Amino acid sequence: MQFGRAHGDCVSGAQLCGCPSMDDYMVLRMIGEGSFGIVKLALHVPSGTEVAVKIIQKKEQSAATAKRLVCETQGLARLRHPHILRLVEVMESKETLFIISEYVRGGNLLDHLMEHGALTEEEARGWFRQLVSALQYRHRRGVIHRDLKPENVLLDPAGSAKLADFGFCSLDRGGPLSTFCGTPGYMAPEVMRLQPYAGPPADVWSLGVLLHALLAGSLPFWGEDFDAIQRSTLRGAY
Numbered sequence: 001m002q003f004g005r006a007h008g009d010c011v012s013g014a015q016l017c018g019c020p021s022m023d024d025y026m027v028l029r030m031i032g033e034g035s036f037g038i039v040k041l042a043l044h045v046p047s048g049t050e051v052a053v054k055i056i057q058k059k060e061q062s063a064a065t066a067k068r069l070v071c072e073t074q075g076l077a078r079l080r081h082p083h084i085l086r087l088v089e090v091m092e093s094k095e096t097l098f099i100i101s102e103y104v105r106g107g108n109l110l111d112h113l114m115e116h117g118a119l120t121e122e123e124a125r126g127w128f129r130q131l132v133s134a135l136q137y138r139h140r141r142g143v144i145h146r147d148l149k150p151e152n153v154l155l156d157p158a159g160s161a162k163l164a165d166f167g168f169c170s171l172d173r174g175g176p177l178s179t180f181c182g183t184p185g186y187m188a189p190e191v192m193r194l195q196p197y198a199g200p201p202a203d204v205w206s207l208g209v210l211l212h213a214l215l216a217g218s219l220p221f222w223g224e225d226f227d228a229i230q231r232s233t234l235r236g237a238y
Helices: 063-077 109-116 121-140 199-216 226-235
Strands: 025-034 037-044 049-057 087-092 096-102 153-155 161-163
Touching: 025 049, 037 096, 063 087, 109 153, 109 199, 121 153, 121 161, 121 199
Parallel strands: none
Antiparallel strands: 025 037, 037 049, 049 096, 087 096, 153 161
């Protein structure tokens, strides 16, 4: 599978409505979609700082999803690392949840791969080292990502990688996890089998797939549908 992307329509806007405390923010344009919500670039008017705002409609989420959204904010709030996206604040109205984070201007790893193709080992080494550091830091603080992929790695103008999007995160309480989640092609075999699994090793598997993507420009396990991807992953047929 060669990489592809979905384009979001740009939008113009004034203030984020429905939440009085959001009046300090002005929408500039849409910049993408994250787990469970759209992401817009906004300006924090008092400081002149650009931020990314994930906008999540509560009525569109199930009870289980709502728990994961709380987990996302908890997971981000406890993390302070140079290669993990920084949470600025969380606000909500009756109908909408706003997750405000730092804005990383340089796009993401998927954008980079689409524009430049596969990386050399020397090019990939620096970013991979940063992601290993971020992964180790997160696991030591009990946060499992569960959706590692190039779209969720942002690049700042200085070339530094930042791990983003904690929509599928889980807080590690010492026991096995059971939720089937993530992105086909990056899932560990035990997740594919719907078995109880340990969070950190599943993340490490996905990170290895991401490294393959950086060096080869394609995924090691792929197929036309989920069943084909599952067969390829479980057989190790890359």
